[in-house]
Amino acid sequence: MDLYSGHFNRLIDELAALPGIGRKSAQRMAFYIISMSDARVKKLAASITDAKANVHYCKICQNLTDTDICPICANAKRDHSTIMVVETSQDLAAYERTGKYEGIYHVLHGAISPMLGIGPGDIRLGELMERLKSDEVKEVIIATNSSLEGETTAMYIGRLIKPLGIKVTRIASGVPVGGDLENIDEVTLLRALDGRTEI
Ligand code: ZN
Numbered sequence: 001m002d003l004y005s006g007h008f009n010r011l012i013d014e015l016a017a018l019p020g021i022g023r024k025s026a027q028r029m030a031f032y033i034i035s036m037s038d039a040r041v042k043k044l045a046a047s048i049t050d051a052k053a054n055v056h057y058c059k060i061c062q063n064l065t066d067t068d069i070c071p072i073c074a075n076a077k078r079d080h081s082t083i084m085v086v087e088t089s090q091d092l093a094a095y096e097r098t099g100k101y102e103g104i105y106h107v108l109h110g111a112i113s114p115m116l117g118i119g120p121g122d123i124r125l126g127e128l129m130e131r132l133k134s135d136e137v138k139e140v141i142i143a144t145n146s147s148l149e150g151e152t153t154a155m156y157i158g159r160l161i162k163p164l165g166i167k168v169t170r171i172a173s174g175v176p177v178g179g180d181l182e183n184i185d186e187v188t189l190l191r192a193l194d195g196r197t198e199i
Pocket of ligand 1: 058059060061062063069070071072073074
């Protein structure tokens with residue numbers, strides 16, 4: 001027997017389909033949304049459709065942005081000869097929060113995982129290789145997670161870049177094994193960056 005109306009159930013289903021949202025949380029959110037004013041609900045719905053319509057990948061680093069080229073890539077004060085390769089935009093945000101990294105980034109939007117059938121062609125690796133054709137790049141810092149997928153990806157990219165004569169480094173393993181970069185404190189992130197070694 002359905003406890004709630006079809007509309008309400010549909011809202012719960014949509015919310016529960018989001019990552020990290022269980023059925024119970026989805027229900028709590030749905031109740032809250034129904035209790036909100038019409039104006040706030042409209043604002044929330046519009047923020048979702050507007051973000052979807054206007055946010056896309058930076059033409060250079062593939063980070064999420066609402067301009068063609070993101071503010072980091074567009075910033076001439078950043079060191080454009082150093083590219084840090086991360087798995088997600090959240091990982092990029094984690095390093096940006098340290099305020100100490102002056103290079104630019106490349107966001108892969110995933111990691112290679114033979115187990116899940118995710119190959120090099122499924123992440124934004126081709127775009128990285130394209131960037132390396134310019135003489136400007138002197139070092140690529142691979143800051144993928146220290147999970148099996150992250151390590152596999154780091155090794156794969158390392159092998160791909162080394163023949164180009166560009167320095168390739170891997171962040172130190174101050175980052176706990178299996179840990180997502182976005183959940184790691186800034187001191188540990190910086191230690192991992194400072195302790196990077198050539199691969
Ligand atoms: Zn960018």
